Amino acid sequence: MKDKVIVITGGSKGLGKGLANILANNSNRVVICARHEVELDKTAKEIGAIPFLADVAKEEDVELLAAYAVKEFGCIDLWINNAGIWLPHASIEDTDLKKVQEMFLVNVFGTMNGSKIALTQMRKQGHGTVVNIISTSGLIARPQSSGYAASKWAVRGFTDSIREEVKGTDIHVLSVYPGGMQTDLFGEQKPEEMNKYMTFESVAEKIIENLDALEPLTELIIKRT
Numbered sequence: 001m002k003d004k005v006i007v008i009t010g011g012s013k014g015l016g017k018g019l020a021n022i023l024a025n026n027s028n029r030v031v032i033c034a035r036h037e038v039e040l041d042k043t044a045k046e047i048g049a050i051p052f053l054a055d056v057a058k059e060e061d062v063e064l065l066a067a068y069a070v071k072e073f074g075c076i077d078l079w080i081n082n083a084g085i086w087l088p089h090a091s092i093e094d095t096d097l098k099k100v101q102e103m104f105l106v107n108v109f110g111t112m113n114g115s116k117i118a119l120t121q122m123r124k125q126g127h128g129t130v131v132n133i134i135s136t137s138g139l140i141a142r143p144q145s146s147g148y149a150a151s152k153w154a155v156r157g158f159t160d161s162i163r164e165e166v167k168g169t170d171i172h173v174l175s176v177y178p179g180g181m182q183t184d185l186f187g188e189q190k191p192e193e194m195n196k197y198m199t200f201e202s203v204a205e206k207i208i209e210n211l212d213a214l215e216p217l218t219e220l221i222i223k224r225t
Contacts (some may be wrong), residue, residue, distance in 0.1 A: 001211050005073040006030045007065065009056050009114055010083030012043040015133065015181060018204030019080060021047040031069050033061075034083070056083045056110030058118075066117045078211070079118035081111045082133045089144035100147035107151035108158070112133045115162055119171065127170040131207070132159045136179045136223065163218065174210075177221045178203050198224055 006023055010016040022029040024047050033054040034040040044051035052068055054061040069076050084107045087099055094146030115130055137145060138152030146218025156175065163173040180197035203222055210216045 001208060004028045004077040005069060005075055006078040006080070006082045007069050007076055007118070008032050008049075008082055009054075009062075009065075009110065010034060011049065012036065012040045012051075015178070015200040015203055016080070016082040017043055017047065019082065019207060022204055022208055024048045029073050030225060031065070031072075031083045033065050044131070053064045056081075056113055057105040059113045060078075062113040062117050066121055070121060076118060076121050076128060078129050078131065079114060079122075080131045080133065081114040082116075083110050084133070084135075087147050091144060092146050095147050097147075100150075103147065104151050104154070108154045111155050112158060113157070115173075119162065119166070122171045123169075129172045129174065129211070130162075131174045131176060133157065133176050133210070134159065136177050136221065139221070141179055147187075163203045172216070173218070175219045176207055176210075177219070179223045196224065198222070 005030050006208060008016050008030065008140055011020045012034035016032065020030050020032050020043075026183050030049040031052055032044060032049045033052045034039065034056050035053070035057070038052050040051045040053060043049070050072075052065050054065045056062055074206065085103050087095070087103055111132055115132065118128065118130050122130070132155060134155050135152045137149045138156040159173060159175050166173055178198070181200045181203055182197045206222050207220065210220050
């Protein structure tokens, strides 16, 4: 992953920041987006990335993000849909479905917006890779996590479908399923065993190792050891 034009959503912190940090320090031009301008600008200066304020739940924001990258650098080689939010564990009876709807706008529609717009550009240029960061919650049923799991299963199905749409081209769609990471995703309601979770830096390294492989895995599962 050298000399590429890369867009990373949710790139101001956590896994997105970890990916951007490694890639920006490897001769790549990395554009990161997030919704909070102060944090976004701080991260961009810290790691040498280019900030772009955008809400992935808004298709028009994502269109502007892609247009900016193409205008500045001529193409988009790699697009990583990383932006996502989480809800604290609760039974379905105690789940606030309005908050689930808000989560779907980011986790599901944010990924769909990014994939649609990135693939539109990649079809024009004839090459590119889309990486969707999902979660092991999109593979394994867990109690107290139905809303979050539903969003990740939706993204999994969507990603599998668009992968079929680009078969036979020089465009690739990869899925990444990380297990629990030590990130700010959880806010103040951190899981009890979070100290045993993976660091987002170690997960970022594994994702980039896969991208660097001669034949990257289309589905990369990263579990705690």
